[in-house]
Amino acid sequence: xxxSTAASQLGMNRTGLQMSPRLSREMTENIDETLADTNGxxxxxxxxxxxxxxxxxxxxxxxxxxxGVLKSGAxxxxxxxxxxxxxxxxxxxxxxxxxxxxxxxxxxKFRVHGDELTGATLxxxxxxxDQEVEHAxxxxxxxxxxxxxxxxxxxxxxxxxxxxxxxxxxxxxxxxNLAQTLHAALxxxxxxxxxxxxxxxxxxxxxxxDLAEQFTAASGQEAEHLRLVEGWYxxxxxxxxxxx
Amino acid sequence: xxxxxxxxxxxxxxxxRFTWRELAGKxxxxxxxxxxxxxxxxxxNGMETEALRFSHAAARFNQKLRLPLADVRRVEQxxxxxxxxxxxxxxxxxxxxxxxxxxxIEITAALAQQEPDEYLAxxxxxxxxxxxxxxxxxxxxxxxxxxxxxxxILQSYTDVLPGRPTVVEHRAPENDxxxxxxxxxxxxxxKLNALILVAAENQTHxxxxxxxxxxxxxxxxxxxxxxxxxxxxxxxxxxSLLDPSTTLIxxxxxxxxxxxxTYYSCVQQEPNPRLKAIWERMLNYELGHLHIVADLFKxxxxxxxxxxxxxxxxxxVPFASQREFVRKxxxxxxxxxxSGTEYCTLEEEPQSSIxxxxxxxxxxxxxxxxxxxxxxxxxxxxxxxxxxx
Numbered sequence: 001x002x003x004s005t006a007a008s009q010l011g012m013n014r015t016g017l018q019m020s021p022r023l024s025r026e027m028t029e030n031i032d033e034t035l036a037d038t039n040g041x042x043x044x045x046x047x048x049x050x051x052x053x054x055x056x057x058x059x060x061x062x063x064x065x066x067x068g069v070l071k072s073g074a075x076x077x078x079x080x081x082x083x084x085x086x087x088x089x090x091x092x093x094x095x096x097x098x099x100x101x102x103x104x105x106x107x108x109k110f111r112v113h114g115d116e117l118t119g120a121t122l123x124x125x126x127x128x129x130d131q132e133v134e135h136a137x138x139x140x141x142x143x144x145x146x147x148x149x150x151x152x153x154x155x156x157x158x159x160x161x162x163x164x165x166x167x168x169x170x171x172x173x174x175x176x177n178l179a180q181t182l183h184a185a186l187x188x189x190x191x192x193x194x195x196x197x198x199x200x201x202x203x204x205x206x207x208x209x210d211l212a213e214q215f216t217a218a219s220g221q222e223a224e225h226l227r228l229v230e231g232w233y234x235x236x237x238x239x240x241x242x243x244x
Numbered sequence: 245x246x247x248x249x250x251x252x253x254x255x256x257x258x259x260x261r262f263t264w265r266e267l268a269g270k271x272x273x274x275x276x277x278x279x280x281x282x283x284x285x286x287x288x289n290g291m292e293t294e295a296l297r298f299s300h301a302a303a304r305f306n307q308k309l310r311l312p313l314a315d316v317r318r319v320e321q322x323x324x325x326x327x328x329x330x331x332x333x334x335x336x337x338x339x340x341x342x343x344x345x346x347x348x349i350e351i352t353a354a355l356a357q358q359e360p361d362e363y364l365a366x367x368x369x370x371x372x373x374x375x376x377x378x379x380x381x382x383x384x385x386x387x388x389x390x391x392x393x394x395x396x397i398l399q400s401y402t403d404v405l406p407g408r409p410t411v412v413e414h415r416a417p418e419n420d421x422x423x424x425x426x427x428x429x430x431x432x433x434x435k436l437n438a439l440i441l442v443a444a445e446n447q448t449h450x451x452x453x454x455x456x457x458x459x460x461x462x463x464x465x466x467x468x469x470x471x472x473x474x475x476x477x478x479x480x481x482x483x484s485l486l487d488p489s490t491t492l493i494x495x496x497x498x499x500x501x502x503x504x505x506t507y508y509s510c511v512q513q514e515p516n517p518r519l520k521a522i523w524e525r526m527l528n529y530e531l532g533h534l535h536i537v538a539d540l541f542k543x544x545x546x547x548x549x550x551x552x553x554x555x556x557x558x559x560x561v562p563f564a565s566q567r568e569f570v571r572k573x574x575x576x577x578x579x580x581x582x583s584g585t586e587y588c589t590l591e592e593e594p595q596s597s598i599x600x601x602x603x604x605x606x607x608x609x610x611x612x613x614x615x616x617x618x619x620x621x622x623x624x625x626x627x628x629x630x631x632x633x
Contacts, residue, residue, distance in 0.1 A: 057334060058275025097391035097626050104388070105461070133626050140623060151622045153275055153396040158334050161392060165336060168390065173460035 057155040060087050063147035085206045086148045091156035092195050093139040096132045098164045099188055103129035105171035106185050113178040120232050128225050135218050142211050164188070179236035186233050189226040196222050246557040247508050249501070250538075250550065254531025260319045267325045271332035272519065274339075279346065279399035280563040281519055284510045285330045286340075286347045287444060288526070291506050292324035294443030298499050302492050309492070312540060316533050323526055330519070335397075337455040338386050338464075342397040344448050345382060348375035349402055351444060353566035353573075355437040358558070364434060364485060366587060367422055368441065369573050370580060371478050376570060377407030377611075378471050384615035387624045389461055395622065401565040404620035408578050410611035413474045414604050416596035419582045420480045427487035427494070432501070433558045439502045440561075442482040449475035466610035473604075493541050494552055500534040501553045509560035 017024040060083040107125050114122060143150040170176055170184040196219035203212035272281055299317040303310050331340060352375060356368035383394035383404045394404055425434055449472055456468030490498070507527040514520040538549040581593035621627055 053270065055270060055273065057332075058273045094391075097624055099391075100626055101389060101391035136626055140627065151393060151395070153393075155275065158275060161336055161339075161390065162334050165390075169460040172389070172464075174462055 057158055060090075060154045061149055061152045064149060082146075082206060085202050085208075086143065086146060087154040087156045088199055088202055089139055089142055089146075089148075090150075090152065090154040091160055092199055093136055093143070093150065094153070094157035094160040095164065095188075095192065095195060096136040096139060098160060098168070099192065100129055100132040100136065102164070102168055102171055102185060102188055103132060105168065106181050109171070109176070109178055109181040116178055117232055117236060119235050120228075124228060128228070131221050131225070135221075138214055138218060142214070145211070146208075163191075179233060182229060182233040182236065185229050186226075189222065189229050192222045193219065193226055246559060247504070248556050249504065249531075249534065249553060250555060252528075252531055253535045254533075255525075255528040257315060257319065257532055257536060260529045260532060262322045262326065267322060268329050269326065270518070272330050272516070274332055274334050274397075277516055277519075279343075279397065279401055280350075281514065281516050282331070282343050282397070283347050283350060283563060284514065284519070284523070285327060286343055286447075287351060288506060288510060288523075289324060289328040290347075290444045290447035291440070291503050292320055292327060293447050293450070294439070295320040295499055295503060296324060297446065298495065302496060306492055309496075309540070312536060313496075316536060319529060319533070323529060326522065327526070330522075336390065336392075337458060338382065338390060339392065339394075339397050341382050341452070341455070342379070342386060342394045344451060345375055345379040346398055346402050347444060348372075348448060349379060349570060350563070350566050351561065352441060353569050354562045354564075355440060356573075357566070357569055358561075359434065359437050360431050361425060361434050363423065364425065364438065367481065367485060368437070369577055370582070370587060371441070371445075371481060372570065373407040373574060373578055373580075374410070374413050374474060374478070375407075376403075376405070376574065377410050377413070378474070380404055380406050380618070380620070381410055381467060381471065381611045381615050383620055384618035385464055385467055387618070387620075387626075388614065389464055391624060391626065393622065393624050394620070401567070403567060403570065405574070406615075407574060408580075410470060410474060411605060411609040412581075412601065413477070414597070414601035415477060415582055416594070416600040417480065419584060419594060419597050420477045421484040421585060422481055423585045424485055424487045427490050430487070432552070432554045435498050436502050436505050436558065438482060438485045439498055440506065442479060442486065443502070445475055445478040445482055449479055463610060463614050467614050470604075470610050491545060493537065493545055494547075497534070497537045497541050497549055497552055500530060500537050501557075503530040504534055505557050506561060508557055509563070512560045513563045 013019065017028070062083075063086070103125065107122065107129060110117075110120070110122060110125055114120065140150040167184040167188055171181045196215055200212050200215040200219060203209075203215055272285060274282075296317060299313050299320065303313045306313075331343075335343070349372060352368050352372040356365050356372060359365040359368060379394075379402065386392050386394050398404070425438065427435070452468050452472035452475060456465060456472060459465050459468065504527065507523055507530055510523040511520060511527055514523055541547060541549045541552075579590045580587050581590055581597070582588065583592055583594050618625070
């Protein structure tokens with residue numbers, strides 16, 4: 001496999017028109033310009049019908065006991081829709097768990113190709129990974145404090161799996177180089193940052209000052225992850241372009 | 245009293261119609277629908293794909309039945325679509341796999357308990373413990389690859405524990421073939437059970453063969469390659485229970501009876517009213533098919549279909565957790581192996597199977613790798629608060 005820092009290799013990529021001038025000319029000569037360009041309106045209309053008729057992905061389970069919330073001393077959730085905070089905490093929990101596994105894939109790649117990247121160590125990557133696990137534990141505790149079920153898959157948590165699937169596929173493919181793998185991690189860190197900031201605000205609005213403080217601290221750690229990962233990604237990508 | 249097979253002729257074939265909008269209808273909720281609703285969706289897709297598979301094979305060997313086969317098959321195709329499309333896209337392929345193994349475990353366990361023929365019941369228990377182990381391996385993969393908890397799919401109905409280890413399930417083909425039942429003496433329930441499991445295993449095999457290469461992760465790719473191979477073994481095993489002297493039309497009649505039986509079981513137990521209405525519609529379609537084939541049977545074989553399938557269905561297939569039965573079977577039979585058509589102890593297993601699996605496992609065992617040290621716990625392994633897994 002080519003190194004991340006090497007210029008992208010030239011080779012027999014067959015996907016573009018330029019690789020097959022004669023065949024491509026046969027195709028492009030046959031384009032019927034008279035076909036009306038509806039700009040995909042029929043597709044949009046079908047989608048609109050389905051969106052109008054669709055049910056939600058599912059619901060948030062009610063907290064097992066309100067008593068559980070009072071006993072913990074966390075106090076009642078303020079605001080009229082506490083289940084939204086629970087859904088978003090569960091979403092973050094799903095993302096952190098998925099993130100830990102994403103970093104397992106990144107670390108596997110780094111163990112083979114880490115010598116390409118002078119600014120990173122296995123220990124730093126492992127630390128990021130372990131902090132994702134700590135974040136997951138924090139969120140699990142937060143849910144239990146609020147009397148919610150940390151093992152439940154809420155709608156937003158469910159969607160995290162759908163959203164992250166592509167990132168995991170990219171990172172776990174043995175054919176992707178370290179830069180490509182870090183690109184997936186970078187996307188995850190950007191989502192992480194936005195997610196924690198929002199969660200801290202939601203917790204504050206819900207009268208959960210302690211949780212808001214913990215979420216803000218986690219947000220700070222994620223900012224550090226982003227700084228590191230973005231730096232590594234750029235370190236691998238930019239010299240490759242500069243030397244090409 | 246269960247459904248009387250010859251009192252209701254169901255929906256006439258000419259009225260068995262669909263639109264694309266219906267076929268791509270609203271899926272079930274992965275979160276709010278009961279896990280057994282998902283089990284029913286997966287199972288019935290398996291029944292329909294078996295109907296298609298059999299119908300195509302039959303058409304290769306019989307000219308005069310090609311038109312009625314094609315007519316009925318066209319509806320089965322659209323039934324299969326309508327049912328299979330009930331699975332929502334928020335199920336990852338691996339989560340759907342967990343659903344498939346739940347079907348295998350709970351339905352095989354249910355049928356093993358209702359099977360009157362002890363040899364067939366033993367065969368079902370034998371396969372059960374292997375599918376049970378697949379659940380454990382796929383759960384490990386779901387946790388370690390995607391960071392997800394398989395119990396979100398299982399809804400606590402089904403255990404996640406090692407069964408008969410997948411690594412030793414690989415057998416030489418001669419040790420996968422079983423003794424077929426005798427169609428002249430076997431109970432209708434025996435025939436229905438066997439057909440249901442052939443169908444379910446074939447469906448599972450085809451599903452794993454389709455999605456296996458969609459995974460980028462090499463451990464996942466290897467695991468699906470390994471377990472798909474076992475599912476092929478299971479298809480061979482259950483298929484060999486079928487009496488090969490059964491005529492083509494009698495086979496077709498049994499297939500339609502199987503579909504009636506399983507849709508009826510779904511109708512009786514479905515809590516989701518929208519799904520229940522779908523099962524009822526499909527049941528009526530299958531009754532229509534049953535009577536078409538029953539009439540063909542009378543015409544071409546001059547035999548009474550009631551002699552083959554009886555007048556009433558058996559009691560519905562139970563859609564419920566079979567945890568206690570599975571645990572008992574696991575405790576008693578996990579070390580059973582197969583020798584030719586019979587079952588034997590671990591020490592008696594033929595060298596042919598040992599040699600066969602040693603070759604396949606000679607570069608490592610994905611099922612062992614993926615689940616090394618794995619124990620299911622709520623909220624995934626990451627819930628242990630350990631670092632450096």
